[in-house]
Amino acid sequence: MSPMHADAPVEPSANGQAEASRFQVHAYPLALRITGSALQVLMTADLLCASVLVVTGTFTGAMNPKPPALAGWLALLALGLFGLTRLIRWLTAATFSVEPSRFVLQRRGDRFEIPATSVESARVWRLPMPGAGVSLRMKSGRGFQYGLRVADPLPVLEAMGKEAHHPLTAFAHARATVIRRRWSHVALKFVLFPLVPTVIMFQLNQRITYGGPFAQYRMYGLGPYLQSFFTYWIYFTALLVLFASLWRVLSELVAFAAAWISPGRARGVRRFVEVASAVLYYGGFCSLVAWRFLQ
Structure with a gap:
């Protein structure tokens, strides 16, 4: 089977009957979303600091100039932080299906079936960290326990019939x-x-x-x-x-x-x-x- 684009809906079945719209997403509980965002910020700051050190501290008049050793350690730290962000993406991989009467989230042994009538709204993340995403607001006033990270929220919102x-x-x-x-x-x-x-x-x-x-x-x-x-x-x-x-x-x-x-x-x-x-x-x-x- 050929790989499907990370945020693309599933194609219609071979018999011509349209299946439920299904999207590959990343389901983040709030704590993990905060952690992933912090790792991204730290990784970016780390790379910028390493770059500044190299630019300002390499050619300082020495006969055989070398990049500062600290810049190398910072680069290794950035590589480790990047690895952690990829681990979080792997751990949060999930599938979100939009069916006529319900929304289904499947993630690593868990399955959540949410009646469509119980969802008041779907809101795009105001702060797109660690990426763009959507949060579900229930009619009970509470938010759904997982935020859905998806690079392009528009197809998801349109499939759900929510404000897009x-x-x-x-x-x-x-x-x-x-x-x-x-x-x-x-x-x-x-x-x-x-x-x-x-x-x-x-x-x-x-x-x-x-x-x-x-x-x-x-x-x-x-x-x-x-x-x-x-x-x-x-x-x-x-x-x-x-x-x-x-x-x-x-x-x-x-x-x-x-x-x-x-x-x-x-x-x-x-x-x-x-x-x-x-x-x-x-x-x-x-x-x-x-x-x-x-x-």
Whole structure:
């Protein structure tokens, strides 16, 4: 069986009869949602701190510059935090089915059947942490014990017949349908692209400091030569992490404001923002390096 998209409804059955709308979600109790959100915040802060340390503490006039050791420990901590966030996602994996008379949540040995008439409302998370999601409000006045994390709340709300025109719904829908996060994109952005300024500045340093493109290798061996290259690569990767973070914050603010002002245009604005952000990231950084080089 081919894998189903994480937030996509199940296709109709082979006999042509439509099945209940079913969505792959993550069911978070409040404590675990708070924990997951805190881990995300800590991981982001950790990566930014490590990047600042690398940018400010690598090239300090030493003959053989190296990234600060503390930055390496922070990177390892960020990797551990990332592992914990993935563990939580795995533990909270669930299926949410919308049937004509009830809603069914199935998660790791538990099954909850909720009569549709007992649900007063379904609300998009006001704070999309650790991601976008939906909370069910019961007519008894209490909230359902699990919040449903789903990248795109709009199909879930529409299937439930609940209010789906809130600006936050438009914001989450635009983000989920326009941004397609893939590992290949992350690798291009933060692994391969930093090699462009790395090769340029590394070779420039080799020629100025040692007198040729391979002079350090001939004089001191392969280890120091690769260490020097690695230092430049880590430096520019950290610089690009900070550069990308700046554009990401600005992009999200513009997209969020557009969703509140005109929810119907949220996807168009999001698409424009993402294209502009990519152009500024790749083109803007190359322009800055060229400007710095020509000074």
